[in-house]
Amino acid sequence: MENVNQAEFWQQRYEQDSIGWDMGQVSPPLKAYIDQLPESAKDQAILVPGAGNAYEVGYLHEQGFTNVTLVDFAPAPIQAFAERYPDFPAEQLICSDFFNLSPEQYQFDWVLEQTFFCAINPARRDEYIQHMATLLKAKGKLVGLLFDKDFGRQEPPFGGTKEEYQQRFATHFDIEIMEPCYNSHPARQGSELFIKMHVKQ
Ligand SMILES: C[S@@+](CC[C@H](N)C(=O)[O-])C[C@H]1O[C@@H](n2cnc3c(N)ncnc32)[C@H](O)[C@@H]1O
Numbered sequence: 001m002e003n004v005n006q007a008e009f010w011q012q013r014y015e016q017d018s019i020g021w022d023m024g025q026v027s028p029p030l031k032a033y034i035d036q037l038p039e040s041a042k043d044q045a046i047l048v049p050g051a052g053n054a055y056e057v058g059y060l061h062e063q064g065f066t067n068v069t070l071v072d073f074a075p076a077p078i079q080a081f082a083e084r085y086p087d088f089p090a091e092q093l094i095c096s097d098f099f100n101l102s103p104e105q106y107q108f109d110w111v112l113e114q115t116f117f118c119a120i121n122p123a124r125r126d127e128y129i130q131h132m133a134t135l136l137k138a139k140g141k142l143v144g145l146l147f148d149k150d151f152g153r154q155e156p157p158f159g160g161t162k163e164e165y166q167q168r169f170a171t172h173f174d175i176e177i178m179e180p181c182y183n184s185h186p187a188r189q190g191s192e193l194f195i196k197m198h199v200k201q
Contacts, residue, residue: 004121004156007073007097014052014076021115021157022052026059029145029183029194030114034060043067044109047135049098050116052077061088069106073097099127103134111136113144113195118157125168133172136199142173145181149191162193173197 003009013019026034034056042065048057051070054077060068071094072078078095082088094101098116111132120128132142147159162178169175174197181192 004119005124007075010072010074010119011076014074019052021119023055023185023187024053025185026055027114027145028185029181029192030056030112031059032183033143033194034063034065041065045069045107045137047071047106047108047111048114049101049111050114050119051081052115054081056112056114057081057088058085061085068092069094069108071096071098071101099124099131101131101135106135107137108135108140109137110141110143113142113146115145115147115157118147118159120158122153122158122160126171129168129172133199138201139198141176141196141198142169143196144194145184145192146178146195147191148180148193159191165193165195169195169197172200174200 044067046060046065046068048054048068049071051057051072054070057068057070058081069092070078070081073096075095078093082090082093117128146165147157148162149159151157151159166175166178176198177196178193181194184192
């Protein structure tokens with residue numbers, strides 16, 4: 001399981017086209033969330049960590065969101081994204097380990113979580129939560145999806161339960177929504193929680 005901490009593990013999965021998690025489209029609940037945001041949100045600083053082929057980043061860009069940062073430590077999906085979106089600002093495409101992002105350099109209004117939490121080693125969950133909180137501005141929020149299902153601990157995705165997430169995230173976040181998702185992609189019906197939580201002041 002240690003290898004999920006390494007960019008090479010994921011890069012190889014992209015090179016071998018062994019990317020079962022990739023929906024090939026913007027996740028429907030996240031599209032619905034983005035669609036109800038007001039015009040005034042379009043210049044907010046948004047982070048999409050572990051973005052992979054980054055359909056959500058592409059969609060945000062197409063909808064006129066100007067300050068979206070894509071982070072992934074595997075170069076292959078970033079390269080592919082840059083080819084699909086040649087007008088996307090290159091400085092907002094960051095090939096880096098999420099855990100190395102410096103809060104002094106990066107501060108976001110909100111973060112979009114989409115199959116990144118489930119990709120990291122479960123032993124690093126508290127580290128993810130703590131680091132995520134440091135990357136958010138005061139009143140910043142974490143929005144997205146978490147698996148509401150256990151897939152075992154052999155290989156990603158690493159799932160979990162609402163109870164576990166509530167307990168862990170409550171250390172750094174006030175949870176506004178953590179509820180079964182009603183508009184998941186058909187392949188993920190009944191296995192996702194929609195989350196919206198605010199970093200504690
Ligand atoms: C399961 S994939 C999900 C990709 C994308 N969010 C999607 O839904 O298609 C997990 C992604 O997180 C990236 N990743 C895993 N650990 C990372 C880390 N510590 N820092 C940055 N990216 C990471 C992997 O390279 C991979 O692209």
